[in-house]
Amino acid sequence: MISKPRLLIAISLVLAAGVLTGAQLGKIAPLVGWYQADMGFSLVGVGWLTAVLAIFIAVAALPAGWLIDRLGLGATFRLSAAALAFGAIGLALAPAPAAVFAARIVEALGYLGLCIGLPAILNTVSPPAWRGPVLAIWSGFVPVGFALSDLLAGAMLPAYAPPAFLMVLALAFAVLAAAAIAALPRLPAQASGEGLGGFGASLSVPVVLVTLAFGMAVVQSVSAFAFLPAYVGGEGSHYLVSAGVVALTVPLGNVLASFLVAGRQAGYMAALCIVAFAVSGAAAVPAFASADPMLSTASAILFVVSGAVVASTLFAAIPYIVPAAGAAAVVIGLICQAGGLGTVIGPPVAGYVIENAGYPGLGWFILAVSLLGAAFSAALLALPQRAYRLA
Incomplete structure (x- = not known):
């Protein structure tokens, strides 16, 4: 049985990992000019690059929720975090538009799993009295993540190249996700009945x-x-x-x-x-x-x-x-x-x-x-x- 102070730390780390997840959605906006001038993207291409993560949610969130219930929350967190971190690092290192899009799609797979899996984890591990307030705070992960990416871009881009900015966001997410995974108590392997039930x-x-x-x-x-x-x-x-x-x-x-x-x-x-x-x-x-x-x-x-x-x-x-x-x-x-x-x-x-x-x-x-x-x-x-x- 995990103590309440340790549980509070684990929940805080999950929320922080969620903010860094939201930051991956917003990190393209400060780099529109760079992607056009240096990477050869059209403005439409940059728009698609920005929208890929949201499109995955719009198209696949419901079936993803069913799959997450089958896989279990712990496995979902580990796999999704690995996909998002791998895709984010790949995006920072990608030398050409095709590689950029490939990395962004890998990111989108991880983003999809985390957007559904992380609040489900918070709902599972939080004591009943905490669940409502914790999920209320969770709901701001995208706008807070956008703000974080904008602030980091403003601080870094005048002195560092865009790939460095992208790599910092990728590594920050990876560190926080790993810390959250280590801090969480054991999660149930599966949350509900078999099959389509x-x-x-x-x-x-x-x-x-x-x-x-x-x-x-x-x-x-x-x-x-x-x-x-x-x-x-x-x-x-x-x-x-x-x-x-x-x-x-x-x-x-x-x-x-x-x-x-x-x-x-x-x-x-x-x-x-x-x-x-x-x-x-x-x-x-x-x-x-x-x-x-x-x-x-x-x-x-x-x-x-x-x-x-x-x-x-x-x-x-x-x-x-x-x-x-x-x-x-x-x-x-x-x-x-x-x-x-x-x-x-x-x-x-x-x-x-x-x-x-x-x-x-x-x-x-x-x-x-x-x-x-x-x-x-x-x-x-x-x-x-x-x-x-x-x-």
């Missing part, structure tokens, strides 16, 4: 509603983040801070949600999602329509923080919605696939809205999406308590 037994009305709500949360957030830099650099130049500073407030929502959900049950979390969806949707309208510097900036920050509260709270609800005979990895895979599809669908639809209704139209589009998310959360709240399980 793990998949079928993992589906329920609460699971579907949380999945749909999470998809709406992702659509509204990526729709805003995809165009916020262009807006602040143009029509929204009256903002008091940069788009990057606005994005860096995401962890505030993750931490706030972790405090709000501590010791709470699923019904409270559903109600919190309704409120946070409503706040984020209402804030999106002045964020993209108001000409007042203070109002627009404050609204954008409120939108980001409340949106992070939504995503964190939905992840925190996972221990309560996994059916007793189901597998957390399968449920997380389904939720992640909804998020991946939202990542793929949201920006093109938002771009179409902007072309036809301008940036104010984007704010109203985000409000409509948030109302859908609130409706799914309200349906979750309306379910009887017996639809849930104790964490």
Whole structure:
């Protein structure tokens, strides 16, 4: 039996490895010019290089969740970490576009396994009272990872070549992943029944509603983040801070949600999602329509923080919605696939809205999406308590 201090260290290392996993998704953005000028990529090619990891999630997260349940969480962590580290090191050393894409695909395989396996591990090893807050913090691994890669790029690229930046991120992930694997207690070899039972037994009305709500949360957030830099650099130049500073407030929502959900049950979390969806949707309208510097900036920050509260709270609800005979990895895979599809669908639809209704139209589009998310959360709240399980 592992002591609570050692368990806290293990959980912290898993969370840190998750942040470095998210950093691998964001590390291409600071290197767009280098990949074009020195590596011979077109802008479209760089776009595909950036999107490969997200595409794997959008296409394969659900079947990956089932496979992870078959393999076991420990084996999944080891194999996925090895794939991500190997691919990341290969990316840093790749001499030509073909080798770069090959390394990125290996990275994507590891990224897919870690995005589903790590939260499933956190759900398994955390004591019941910790699960909600821990998963709420986990949900911020991508934006925090993006911020980390941006900060490291800003610190390194003026003095070091891009391959050195890529290698530092690769080795930092490898070290943290190895430390987390060593620190974790023994994990169960398999989480659920044989054959397809793990998949079928993992589906329920609460699971579907949380999945749909999470998809709406992702659509509204990526729709805003995809165009916020262009807006602040143009029509929204009256903002008091940069788009990057606005994005860096995401962890505030993750931490706030972790405090709000501590010791709470699923019904409270559903109600919190309704409120946070409503706040984020209402804030999106002045964020993209108001000409007042203070109002627009404050609204954008409120939108980001409340949106992070939504995503964190939905992840925190996972221990309560996994059916007793189901597998957390399968449920997380389904939720992640909804998020991946939202990542793929949201920006093109938002771009179409902007072309036809301008940036104010984007704010109203985000409000409509948030109302859908609130409706799914309200349906979750309306379910009887017996639809849930104790964490």
